[in-house]
Amino acid sequence: MICATIRLSRLASSALLPLALAACMMQPAPEIATPAPALPAAFFFTPSAAEKASLSTLMPGDDPAYTALSEAALAEAPSLAEAAARIDAARAGARRAGAERLPNITADGDITRNRINPAQFGQAGQQGFIPREQTAYGANIVASWDPDIFGRLKAQERAALARIDAASAQAQGVRLALLSEIAASVIDWRVLDARAAAIKQDVAAAQTLAALAKVREDAGIAPGFDRVRAEATASSSQVRIAALESERARLIGRLVTLTGQDGASVKAALAAPASVLTPAGAPAALPSDLLANRPDVAAAAANLAASDADLAAAARARFPRITLSGVIGLLAFDPEDLFNDSIVGTLTAGIAGPLLDFGRTGATIDAAAADKRAAFAAYRSAVFQALGDAEAAYGLVTAADAEARLAEDEHNQLTRAASLAEERYKAGLANFLDVLEARRAADASGERAATARGRTLRARILLWQTLGGER
Numbered sequence: 001m002i003c004a005t006i007r008l009s010r011l012a013s014s015a016l017l018p019l020a021l022a023a024c025m026m027q028p029a030p031e032i033a034t035p036a037p038a039l040p041a042a043f044f045f046t047p048s049a050a051e052k053a054s055l056s057t058l059m060p061g062d063d064p065a066y067t068a069l070s071e072a073a074l075a076e077a078p079s080l081a082e083a084a085a086r087i088d089a090a091r092a093g094a095r096r097a098g099a100e101r102l103p104n105i106t107a108d109g110d111i112t113r114n115r116i117n118p119a120q121f122g123q124a125g126q127q128g129f130i131p132r133e134q135t136a137y138g139a140n141i142v143a144s145w146d147p148d149i150f151g152r153l154k155a156q157e158r159a160a161l162a163r164i165d166a167a168s169a170q171a172q173g174v175r176l177a178l179l180s181e182i183a184a185s186v187i188d189w190r191v192l193d194a195r196a197a198a199i200k201q202d203v204a205a206a207q208t209l210a211a212l213a214k215v216r217e218d219a220g221i222a223p224g225f226d227r228v229r230a231e232a233t234a235s236s237s238q239v240r241i242a243a244l245e246s247e248r249a250r251l252i253g254r255l256v257t258l259t260g261q262d263g264a265s266v267k268a269a270l271a272a273p274a275s276v277l278t279p280a281g282a283p284a285a286l287p288s289d290l291l292a293n294r295p296d297v298a299a300a301a302a303n304l305a306a307s308d309a310d311l312a313a314a315a316r317a318r319f320p321r322i323t324l325s326g327v328i329g330l331l332a333f334d335p336e337d338l339f340n341d342s343i344v345g346t347l348t349a350g351i352a353g354p355l356l357d358f359g360r361t362g363a364t365i366d367a368a369a370a371d372k373r374a375a376f377a378a379y380r381s382a383v384f385q386a387l388g389d390a391e392a393a394y395g396l397v398t399a400a401d402a403e404a405r406l407a408e409d410e411h412n413q414l415t416r417a418a419s420l421a422e423e424r425y426k427a428g429l430a431n432f433l434d435v436l437e438a439r440r441a442a443d444a445s446g447e448r449a450a451t452a453r454g455r456t457l458r459a460r461i462l463l464w465q466t467l468g469g470e471r
Helices: 002-023 064-076 078-099 152-218 224-259 263-270 289-293 295-316 360-426 432-466
Strands: 104-115 133-145 321-332 343-352
Touching: 064 078, 064 152, 064 224, 064 263, 078 152, 152 224, 152 295, 152 360, 152 432, 224 263, 224 432, 289 295, 289 360, 295 360, 360 432
Parallel strands: none
Antiparallel strands: 104 133, 133 321, 321 343
């Protein structure tokens, strides 16, 4: 009994000696500092929180063209389909990582035929006790399992789950960008309609002026040159209307790309009548809101969590791996005996760990640590990109609103000046050149005012996307 105990002790010592040597190489994962980025208390251009504006009002939700095109895009846009496929790939990776923590069970069957030289067995072979040919029939069920004592597989599963979050956030970012692009294109189309209406008013005013010059020409109190110049002004405005069609064609092509619809469907959606779009108030937001609402920040945070889990898994590769495996099967040399007392089995418990890998595991850990530092830098970059975008978006809303107000005032003043010049011309108190110059200035101001109003709406779409869109 004492001898058996001594032999068992020696066996255990010899089995654990390599692991003890490997333990000398074990080191914890390096600490990578990831402090929270310092955020400002407020945005510089943000409005007062007392305004209680809604984020959803920044988008043209009442425009039937936006409603139809956005619904079509969410159903069929290629960019969203690609993002959804990336989420499916991340989910498959997570399922695979989770399955790695469970036992692996396989089944196999084989038929083996051996031919030997009986003479190699001496006299027994020469006397025919050893068959020259032998056929073995076997069927096995093999099970193996890594109990993951040190958590390497669990860390890999955490990394895979974090990548699902990253893919989902990236898909949300694609969705917001898609809706923003569609909304901006619809706004641009409505601005083209407003510009065309303003130019048509210019054409009508120039034609009226040409008719007045014709009356004075027929009366012999004005040269025919005045009428020609007025008609040329009307023709110039008509050229500007024709030039808008190239911009319309560009917008239709852009919406075809975004929505996955054909050009006729896009044109039909844009032809639906819409009410006059008025800029909504900009909602107040805190810089900290971006951390929860911005998809790019959420994706960067998820990638950082995944890199942290990757680093943990790499560090745990220094620890021993314990594997339990078992085989149960049937083995017979005659098919008839396969199910007749032919059961065989094996049960194995194995343990293995690094001893001398000449820096392979250490290099893997260093690479994972560098990846985590890069992921943290990318996270900080995403945070400050969001802060910068929000500052710029609020500033653009403020600047665009001021520009639109001034452009509208300018248009009203120049239109009144053109009317006064025409009245003075009719009364013989002003020459035709003064009237023509006043009319040209008024004509240009109407189109500028329409464009400025469009910029106020576009600035709000940018703000909507910057603040994280729908919540």
